[in-house]
Structures are given as C-alpha cells and as structure tokens.
Amino acid sequence: MRIKELSERTGVPARLLRYYEEQGLLSPRRQENGYRDYDEPLVARVEQIRSLLNAGMTTEIIRAVLPCLAEAASSQYPAPDFVNRVREERDRMAARLDNLARNLKAMDDYLAAVAEK
Incomplete structure (x- = not known):
C-alpha cells in the first residue's frame, strides 16, 4: 500500500510516517519509481509505535524495543x-x-x- 493509504488506515499523517522511517522504526519497500510500498503488517507496527510514543517512550527506546516486542517469546x-x-x-x-x-x-x-x- 502507498503512504497515503497507511496514513488513512492508521490516522497517522504521512509526514510522521516518513519520520518513523528516518528514525528506523519503519522499513517500507521502495518501488522502481521511488514510492514507498508498505506491507499489511506495518499497519499494526504503526499502531504499536503510536501507542509507545503516547506512553512517553522515545523513538530511540522504541527502535531498540520493537524487535523484542515482536518476537518476545523467541528472541535473544x-x-x-x-x-x-x-x-x-x-x-x-x-x-x-x-x-x-x-x-x-x-x-x-x-x-x-x-x-x-
């Protein structure tokens, strides 16, 4: 999906989605024309990021914690x-x-x- 659709589905402005990418919180694929392409699981990822930010966590902490939250049962x-x-x-x-x-x-x-x- 394109950034506009992800923005509409999550309620997060496109500029914040680009910021999350800059901060290493999201990794969309790039199409040949340079457009971002977001997979379905990134909807939940954006919602999780918003929740953690609303709880007062910094993007630095979130970047480090996200992999652990995603794979808590099996991560090292x-x-x-x-x-x-x-x-x-x-x-x-x-x-x-x-x-x-x-x-x-x-x-x-x-x-x-x-x-x-």
Missing part, C-alpha cells in the same frame, strides 16, 4: 544494561498509568457528586 535478549533500560521505561509507564487512574477516579468522584445535586 540483549545485554543486562538494555534490559534494565527497558525495565525502567516499563516502570515509568506503570507510574503514569497509576497517576492517570487516580485522576480518572477523581473526575468520576466529581461527576458523581455533581450529578447528586
């Missing part, structure tokens, strides 16, 4: 420093989730209190 895990770095990112994401959950509860409590009046 890298050096302990990298594993620790991924663990730190995971812990940071968990802390953000906890904070979001507290904020969500506070909003629910407020809405419930307002609805009673």
Whole structure:
C-alpha cells in the first residue's frame, strides 16, 4: 500500500510516517519509481509505535524495543544494561498509568457528586 493509504488506515499523517522511517522504526519497500510500498503488517507496527510514543517512550527506546516486542517469546535478549533500560521505561509507564487512574477516579468522584445535586 502507498503512504497515503497507511496514513488513512492508521490516522497517522504521512509526514510522521516518513519520520518513523528516518528514525528506523519503519522499513517500507521502495518501488522502481521511488514510492514507498508498505506491507499489511506495518499497519499494526504503526499502531504499536503510536501507542509507545503516547506512553512517553522515545523513538530511540522504541527502535531498540520493537524487535523484542515482536518476537518476545523467541528472541535473544540483549545485554543486562538494555534490559534494565527497558525495565525502567516499563516502570515509568506503570507510574503514569497509576497517576492517570487516580485522576480518572477523581473526575468520576466529581461527576458523581455533581450529578447528586
């Protein structure tokens, strides 16, 4: 598929898809005319990248983590420093989730209190 179709299917602007390619997160094939050609599995890859970016991960970490996420069951895990770095990112994401959950509860409590009046 062309970049426009991938953009429409994922909701990610074409310029960001090109940026992901520059960052080594996507590797589309090139047609003879130079156009990018995206395979179907890259739809899920783009959605995964967006999710990780929204969670606060950097493109540098994502580039290193994506292969592990794709093949977690059978991959050879890298050096302990990298594993620790991924663990730190995971812990940071968990802390953000906890904070979001507290904020969500506070909003629910407020809405419930307002609805009673």
